[in-house]
Amino acid sequence: MIVCLCYGVSDRQICQLADEGACTVDQVTARCGAGGDCGSCRKTIAELVGDAAEAADQIKAA
Template identity: 50%
Template sequence: MCRVFVCSCFGVTDQQIKEHAAAGACTPRQIASVSKAGTDCGSCVRTIQGLLGRGACPRRALIEKGETALAETALAETALAETALVETPLSEAA
């Protein structure tokens, strides 16, 4: 398997960008929120824009159909899956 790194700073590959896009991330900012790609030196932002293309956004298509809630849920699920945040109450952290 050949890995093509789009973001050297955070080790994000073109395949990961494509997976995020398929899951509903339509802009470089949305890609950054789930992967950090483009948030350090910024040299990969244009490549990310190129990978995202124009008009091929599943989330945008859902919004145009009036299914905004479904699109937002899909994006939120993608973000949670990528960050895998685990919140610990302050009382347990001490």
Template identity: 50%
Template structure:
């Protein structure tokens, strides 16, 4: 699925940029161009960023709840 229509950047490429260290929308844009056009994909990129960076936090939660 394309996340950035302006530059035809698919979700896999966004995830790859994040896996290689991109931590902000601007850093994703620097890495692959996504989000550097009209900006309508910024919210979608933010979701991928939040999901990628939330995983360690979720793993650290107590399982006793």
């Protein structure tokens, strides 16, 4: 499933990055760009990598 439409990044790619040590949305963005454009996918990325702080921010912003 594509999580980030702006960069065409899938949940599998993000889980792979999480396995390689990316544990925040910003770290995922730095590695593949996902989350760095419109930002609408950041909540899903946060859930995939277990970034609780970012997920809380996204819930507050909603």
